Amino acid sequence: MEYQNLLLRAADKVLTITINRPNKLNALNKETLAELNQAFTAAFADAGTRAVIITGAGPKAFVAGADISEFASFSVEEGRELAREGHTRVFDLIENGPKPVLAAINGYALGGGLELAMACHLRIAADNARLGLPEVSLGLIPGYGGTQRLTQLAGKGKALEMVLTGDMISAEEAYRTGLVNKVVPAAELQDAAKTLIGRILTRSSNSAAAAIRAINAACKDGVNGFETEIAEFGNCFGTADFKEGVSAFLEKREPKF
Template sequence: MAFENILIEDQNGLTTVTINRPDKLNALNKATIKELSEAFTQLENDDTTRVIILTGSGTKSFVAGADISEFADFDEEQGTALAATGHDILFNLIENLRKPVIAAVNGFALGGGLELAMACHFRIASDNSKMGLPEVTLGLIPGYGGTQRLPQLVGKGKAMEMILSATMLTADEALQWGLVNQVVPQEQLLETVSGIAQKIAKNAPLALSKAIETVNAGFNKDSDGFMTEVRAFGYCFATEDFKEGTTAFLEKRKPSFNGK
């Protein structure tokens, strides 16, 4: 996969996707969103990829927000289309991807950058990270899922405070609020995330996929999370991975899953 704005690195079943616009603090523009969409779609169908790590280039910024210059003169119809397209081709895609996606937040994650991190299945942050949704200072609201995903992570009251005041959180505050799972020194970020990803990658791919689907169903008002769990649980019994996992357990050996 060859891209202009992102880098892809594969290593032992782990694929790192790096947003590479350091001169713009990795801000999201249309081209980068399109490339990310194409990359995640391809990786979802790549049998060699077990876990995906999403990060930004350098040590200053994960994604510093959307590229405001691209939409500063938009009208209502164009703004609506901008948000709808982003939801469709990237943010919802990542949230519902069949493979685990971990955000390695290295520095600023603001606006669309924080929304991108929140679309990932969980987040690990470097100690120099700063996170916020400053859209109201531009006369906007978060448009890439921030008003929906942030309350799920930190609760309605804290989300309201953060969005309405445009408060920027430090990494430690984000950890305290439940926005990130861990905070580590900048130089240890990718090593820490890779270690977690390696643990995940050892598990059954189809079970991981169904676990993601089921947890997400619990936050979807149009889904019955419990029934989704029941069906997904039953589905796993028909997989080769289930047979391998239970056989390996009984034989007191490590399983070797093939994702079937």
């Protein structure tokens, strides 16, 4: 389909999604969120796509928050529905997707933008990136999973500091706290993202999906992550990838997944 706020480019089994609203610092409005739902739903269903990279257009921002004008007059229930719909249709969709999703963070990742990056499985930041959850300055708190995912990634103390102050942190500080996997010079960001994804693509796609499900289970209430791991481990034995991987190991060659 044709997107108004996204640019899509597929190459070498990787779909790159670029949020293309640079004049608005790629802020997430309702239309962009709807397009993200459509793009990720299609990517996860496409057999020719094995991984996704998401980034922002222009040098200034990955995503500098949500479009505040859209919810300035919302009621309590409208606010709850905004968050609930965002969780279901975009942020949880990405986190629970069966294919690796990497956020290439160029510039500002604030509010909903940082929440979008945290919903991805991996994050690489340009060295000039700035990350934060400034919702308290609007009399709000993060509503797209920010309080939960930041706590999981950076720990309770850092999450409380960032959310309660609303202050931004540097890419290097984000790396030290575990919020991002790697920091690279801005000019090398896209190449670094493709290199990491390329490394993952040499491995089994079935194993990647199983690993995502098992690791996500560690953070879900009422789910025994160990039991999820046991089940996913067992399921791997019934896949063609397992047979190829073991054969390649025994034959001392690289596997062809």
